[in-house]
Amino acid sequence: MNKIKIMDAAVKKWQRIIDKKGSDGGVLDCPPCRIYYFLVCTGCPIAQYTGQKFCKGSPYIPWFRHQLEQHDKLIKKVYCPECEILARDMQNYMIEIRDHLKAKEAQRARQKEC
Ligand SMILES: [Zn+2]
Numbered sequence: 001m002n003k004i005k006i007m008d009a010a011v012k013k014w015q016r017i018i019d020k021k022g023s024d025g026g027v028l029d030c031p032p033c034r035i036y037y038f039l040v041c042t043g044c045p046i047a048q049y050t051g052q053k054f055c056k057g058s059p060y061i062p063w064f065r066h067q068l069e070q071h072d073k074l075i076k077k078v079y080c081p082e083c084e085i086l087a088r089d090m091q092n093y094m095i096e097i098r099d100h101l102k103a104k105e106a107q108r109a110r111q112k113e114c
Contacts (some may be wrong), residue, residue: 020078026064032044041054049097
């Protein structure tokens with residue numbers, strides 16, 4: 001699976017959370033984590049983008065902290081308006097990374113043509 005497809009899957013995962021149809025299982029159901037986490041979080045498109053491992057520097061941290069501090073439930077999902085805002089932040093970030101990868105790929109394709 002290429003990284004753009006992985007990030008697409010991540011965008012979809014967060015859409016399900018925003019739609020209140022899904023929950024966040026962290027590492028277990030994060031598409032990039034499922035592929036990269038077991039290699040101690042190297043090569044993950046999010047880690048490459050933030051320059052930090054384990055989703056540090058991404059909107060996942062405020063989401064995770066809010067879930068822990070405000071809701072403290074086993075399942076991480078949208079419980080309040082703040083949750084929804086934080087989930088949207090995370091999804092927007094996934095979109096940003098995907099588009100960044102797409103732009104890079106387009107650039108590489110152009111260079112090949114020359
Ligand atoms: Zn909340």
